[in-house]
Amino acid sequence: MGADPGWLREHVRELPDHPRPGVSFKDITPLLQTPDAFAATVDAVVAPFAAVEIDKVVGIEARGFVFAAPVAYGIGAGFVPVRKPGKLPWHVEREEYELEYGVDQLEIHRDAITAGERVLVVDDVLATGGTAAAALRLVERLGASVVGVAVFIELEALGGRARLGTTPVHTVLSY
Numbered sequence: 001m002g003a004d005p006g007w008l009r010e011h012v013r014e015l016p017d018h019p020r021p022g023v024s025f026k027d028i029t030p031l032l033q034t035p036d037a038f039a040a041t042v043d044a045v046v047a048p049f050a051a052v053e054i055d056k057v058v059g060i061e062a063r064g065f066v067f068a069a070p071v072a073y074g075i076g077a078g079f080v081p082v083r084k085p086g087k088l089p090w091h092v093e094r095e096e097y098e099l100e101y102g103v104d105q106l107e108i109h110r111d112a113i114t115a116g117e118r119v120l121v122v123d124d125v126l127a128t129g130g131t132a133a134a135a136l137r138l139v140e141r142l143g144a145s146v147v148g149v150a151v152f153i154e155l156e157a158l159g160g161r162a163r164l165g166t167t168p169v170h171t172v173l174s175y
C-alpha cells in the first residue's frame, strides 16, 4: 500500500463513451465498496492538509459528499454541503456555471460558513473545473478563503486546474 496511491487505480472502473460518446466515465463505486481502498483514498486526500488550519470542508453534490464527509472528520473540520438548486432548506447563495449544453446551478447555506474561515473544497472528479470553480465562488462570496481544492481524480486533458486560478489543487490520481 505505502505512499504510492497507484494501486487505487485498479479500483476505478473506466466506462468508455458513458454517458455519451467521447466521455470516459470514472466509476468510483468499486473503490467505495473496498474497505482498504476507500480508507487509503480518504487518507491520501487528507494527508497534504494535515498541518493546514481548516475550519470547513465543502463537499459538492453528490459524489463529492462521499469523500468530503470522512475528510472533514479526519481533519477535525465541519462539513458543508454544496447542493443542486432547491435542495437546501435554509437561506442560500446561488452560483450558475456552464455545462457543455446549457447552465446549471449550485447552492450553499448562507450561514454554513463564516467570513474569515478557511475552507477546503472536495469533489470526486475534476474535469473541466466548472463545478469546482462555482463552489469556490460560493465560498468566497461568504467571505471565507479557499485554502485548497482536493479531488480524488483529475482529468488533466480537460484543463480544469486552470479555471481555479491560484488556488492549490491536490489530486490523488491523474488520468
Ligand code: AMP
Residues within 6 Å of the ligand: 023, 024, 025, 026, 027, 060, 061, 063, 064, 123, 124, 125, 126, 127, 128, 129, 130, 131, 132, 155, 160
Ligand atoms: P466539471 O465541472 O467538468 O469539472 O465536472 C466535474 C463534475 O462532473 C464532478 O462532480 C464529477 O462528479 C463529474 N464528472 C465529470 N466528468 C466525469 C467523468 N469523466 N467521470 C466521472 N465523473 C465525472
